[in-house]
Amino acid sequence: MSDHQNLLAEQRRALILDEVRRRGGVRVNELTRKLGVSDMTVRRDLDALARQGMLEKVHGGAVPVVEASTHEPGFEAKSGLELTAKEDIARTAASLVAPGTAIALSGGTTTYALAHHLLDVPDLTVVTNSVRVADVFHSAQRTSGQRPGAATVVLTGGVRTPSDSLVGPVADQAIRALHFDVLFLGVHGISLEAGLSTPNLAEAETNRRLVQSARRVVVVADHTKWGTVGLSSFASLSQVDTLVTDAGLPAEAHVDISEHVNRVVVTGERAASTEGSGDSADSEASDDSEAFADSGADADI
Structure with a gap:
């Protein structure tokens, strides 16, 4: 039995998407041979990817979606995509946060999921330029009252x-x-050539400010962000300390990213550390959390 036959649906679809983007199109019979499936x-995989807007089905196969580099989906449009992956990434990223530290959360549906997992981490100071993220903390405080150790939330203007x-x-001045x-x-997107990018020019500048103001940068992004390039780049991969992603990331992409990013934490079944084949994502997250706690001893905000 081919190794591909044991893949989860999300992993298999990530491989299909990678083939489509890399080759500019694939045929169904080619994919059945490559993946060893019916x-x-x-x-069904092509139908699912087409519904998500990740590719376009054509007779006998699929081709990449031709999308303008300035296209910026709304929050609601993105919130229904890759829910399992985003939840796994959020849970793992939350384990990297030590009590009493000053952290920043950018906008996005994955950081929105992360915010929910940070509600019980005591004495955080949270800086965010996301209305949705701020609402997570404010709604929790309205519901349960101002508890001891509740996060202090700083919402930038803009x-x-x-x-x-x-x-x-x-927002830039505040940050x-x-x-x-x-x-x-x-x-919005990650690639070797463009690094981290967004379709919004103003957001690119604000993200640059966020990166410049942080001691450590942790990117939280599911596998569908790989190979996507927005209009404006705002950081290179070498500026990223840790990438937290999901098991749908193709193995080739994992290798490429690991050459530039200090640490890659993969959630799900194919969890592996880039610093040692015997390490798991959970143990690596624990190591990162301790490092963050040490760096936060003299936090200044």
Whole structure:
């Protein structure tokens, strides 16, 4: 039995998407041979990817979606995609956060999921340019009252984007004056050539400020972000300390990213550390959390 036959649906679809992007199109019969699965399974995978807007089905196969580099999906449009992966990434990223530290959360649906997992971490100071993220903390405090150890939330001002992030000169000025221990950064796209990118020029500048103000940068992004390039790049892969992603990331992409990023934490079945084949994602997250706690001892915000 081929190794591909044992893949989860999400992993198999990630491989299909990688083939489509890399080759500019694939045929169904090619995918059945490569993956060792039935014609019906491949067609179901293509249907699922087409519904998510990840590719376009054509007669006998699929081709990449031709999408403008300036296209910026709204928060609601993105919130229904890759729910399992985002939840796994959020849970793992939350384990990297030590009590009493100053952290920043950028806009995005993955950082929004992460915010829910941070509600019970005591004495956090949270800087965010995301209206949605701020609402998570404020709603929890309205429901349960101001508990001891509840997070202090700093919401930057700015102009609201389709993804409900606040960007522009007001946000940039506020972030420039702050210094936080860890930035958890959601992204529109990741690639070797373009690094981290977004379709929104103002958001790119605000994200640059966030990266510059952080002692550590943790990117939280599911596998579908790999190979996507927005209009404006705002950071290189070498500026990322840790990438937390899911098991749908193709093995080839994992290798490429690991050459530039200090640590890659993969959630799900194919969890592996880039610093030792015997390490798991959970043990690596624990190591990172201790390192973040040490760096946060003299946090200044």
